[in-house]
Structures are given as structure tokens and as C-alpha cells.
Amino acid sequence: MDPLTDGVVTLVRWRQEDLDVLVRTVSGSLEHLGGWLGWATGGYGEADAKEFLRAQETGESRDYAIRGPGGVVVGGCGLMDRDPGREIGYWLAKEHTGRGYVTRAAALLVAESWREGATFVDIKHDERNERSGAVPRRLGFIHHGEELADPVAPECSGFTHVWRMTRPEWIG
Numbered sequence: 653m654d655p656l657t658d659g660v661v662t663l664v665r666w667r668q669e670d671l672d673v674l675v676r677t678v679s680g681s682l683e684h685l686g687g688w689l690g691w692a693t694g695g696y697g698e699a700d701a702k703e704f705l706r707a708q709e710t711g712e713s714r715d716y717a718i719r720g721p722g723g724v725v726v727g728g729c730g731l732m733d734r735d736p737g738r739e740i741g742y743w744l745a746k747e748h749t750g751r752g753y754v755t756r757a758a759a760l761l762v763a764e765s766w767r768e769g770a771t772f773v774d775i776k777h778d779e780r781n782e783r784s785g786a787v788p789r790r791l792g793f794i795h796h797g798e799e800l801a802d803p804v805a806p807e808c809s810g811f812t813h814v815w816r817m818t819r820p821e822w823i824g
């Protein structure tokens with residue numbers, strides 16, 4: 653599948669050969685990621701990355717490496733089927749935050765969702781995760797509701813905000 657790019661970030665599906673860079677990138681930002689992401693809470697090693705990459709091959713998950721300028725892997729994002737819509741998730745290595753990379757990545761996944769015929773795109777985040785909430789807000793998502801979930805990671809309260817963008821009529 654072709655990479656998705658806006659000229660600054662490029663989204664490429666994770667491949668087996670990304671094993672080392674995936675482990676390095678996640679484990680180098682464990683403190684930053686582990687508070688919010690259940691899969692990064694108890695450490696992250698080769699076995700975790702292998703399982704994740706296997707799920708990409710079997711089609712259970714659709715996740716992309718986010719590559720920044722120079723092709724450097726800066727983080728990851730995923731597109732989940734929520735028929736007839738989609739849901740987006742994302743993370744960045746700590747040293748690559750604050751440059752708009754995830755906002756750009758999410759915008760690319762929104763465009764991809766419209767190309768696939770999705771009728772809406774959701775972004776969900778814990779109420780305490782303000783930086784995550786700023787992403788859909790920046791992109792013009794509308795606050796759609798709240799959900800109570802079991803806290804997935806130590807910083808989370810479990811109170812989840814749902815943001816939604818609806819397929820624009822002009823796209824058809």
C-alpha cells in the first residue's frame with residue numbers, strides 16, 4: 653500500500669524490518685507513553701513488538717509508523733474500523749512532540765478514511781490527557797460525547813471524551 657504523506661510526515665504501514673526501530677522508539681519514551689497507553693505501561697521489548705507486527709500481517713490491526721523529516725520514525729498511529737466509521741489512535745516519541753507531527757498524521761488518516769467511504773472518524777482520549785484532546789480540537793472535530801471505561805494506564809481516570817468528524821457532504 654502506498655505511503656500517505658503531506659510532504660512533512662509520511663505514514664508507512666509497520667513492517668517486520670521495523671522491529672528494532674519500533675522497540676527503540678517506544679522503549680526510549682516509556683515514561684512519556686506508559687502513563688497513557690496500556691500497551692506501554694509494563695515496559696516494551698522485542699516480544700511485544702513482534703506480537704504487534706504479527707497483528708499487522710494478519711490484518712487484525714492497521715497501524716502506521718509516522719516518519720518525520722529525513723525519514724526518522726517519530727511515532728505511530730492507527731486506523732480502526734468502526735463500521736461505518738473509523739477511529740484514530742496515536743503516540744509520539746517524547747523528543748518529537750510539539751511540532752505538529754501527530755496533528756498532520758491524524759489529518760492524513762481522516763483523508764484516507766473518506767477515500768475508503770467512512771461516514772465519520774472518531775478520536776477518543778482520557779479527560780486527563782489534554783495534549784491528546786488538543787489534536788481533534790485543532791483539526792475541527794466536534795465534541796461528540798463521553799464514555800466511562802476502565803482506566804487503561806496509570807495517568808488515566810477512565811472518563812473518556814469522544815470527538816467526531818463527520819464525512820463532509822462535498823466529498824459525496
Ligand SMILES: CC(C)(COP(=O)(O)OP(=O)(O)OC[C@H]1O[C@@H](n2cnc3c(N)ncnc32)[C@H](O)[C@@H]1OP(=O)(O)O)[C@@H](O)C(=O)NCCC(=O)NCCS
Nearest residue numbers: 685688742743744749750751752753754755776777783784
Ligand atoms: C498525544 C500526543 C501524541 C500529542 O503530541 P503533540 O506533540 O502535542 O501533538 P502534535 O505532534 O500534533 O504537536 C502539536 C504541537 O506542535 C505545535 N505545532 C507546531 N507546528 C505545528 C503544525 N504545523 N501543526 C500543528 N501543530 C503544530 C502545536 O502548537 C502544538 O504545540 P503546543 O501543544 O505547545 O501548542 C503526545 O502527547 C503523546 O505521544 N502522548 C503519549 C501517548 C498518548 O497519550 N497517546 C494518545 C492516547 S489517547
